[in-house]
Amino acid sequence: MSEAIQSECGGGPSRILIYGRGFFLLLLFLVAGQLIERALSLPVPGNVLGMILMALALLCGLVRLESVKPCADLLLRHLGFFFVPAGVGLIQHLHIIAAEWVPILVGTLLSTVAVLWLGGGTTALLMRRKGRE
Structure with a gap:
């Protein structure tokens, strides 16, 4: 052991x-x-x-x-140990990331903004509902 x-x-x-x-x-x-x-x-x-x-x-x-x-x-x-395979995969495909960095960056930024907006909207909605009860 x-x-x-x-x-x-x-x-x-x-x-x-x-x-x-x-x-x-x-x-x-x-x-x-x-x-x-x-x-x-x-x-x-x-x-x-x-x-x-x-x-x-x-x-x-x-x-x-x-x-x-x-x-x-x-x-x-x-x-953190479980992120090692993902990191190795990224390094193995670095040439693809280098060629497609603009769409990757745009997609990452847009999805981040969408998640923040939806999360904030959901939180605000739930707080308003809780205030009414």
């Missing part, structure tokens, strides 16, 4: 089982989402469908938050 896992899990078998159960549940919902995506040929990525299924299972009480929280917290603490 690696030192990183031992330090995160405290070295005890019961802690490792807690993390293992959470990891299994997260993988189960990921695979379920991917299977649904492939079976129905949906335009939504399987990992997003898996997250939606996990959220529904948590809301309905099919999965207890305590079952996945330790593993999810561990993964979130080391989130």
Whole structure:
């Protein structure tokens, strides 16, 4: 067992089982989402469908938050590690980015403005509704 896992899990078998159960549940919902995506040929990525299924299972009480929280917290603490493959992919396709930087920049700026505008509008709407109640 690696030192990183031992330090995160405290070295005890019961802690490792807690993390293992959470990891299994997260993988189960990921695979379920991917299977649904492939079976129905949906335009939504399987990992997003898996997250939606996990959220529904948590809301309905099919999965207890305590079952996945330790593993999810561990993964979130080391989130930067998961950006390494994306960074490597960007470097591998740098020639495409160099050739298409203007549309990429325009798309990034427009989508950022759209998200800020929609987020701000939604927040303002919800605050007005809350003020009326």
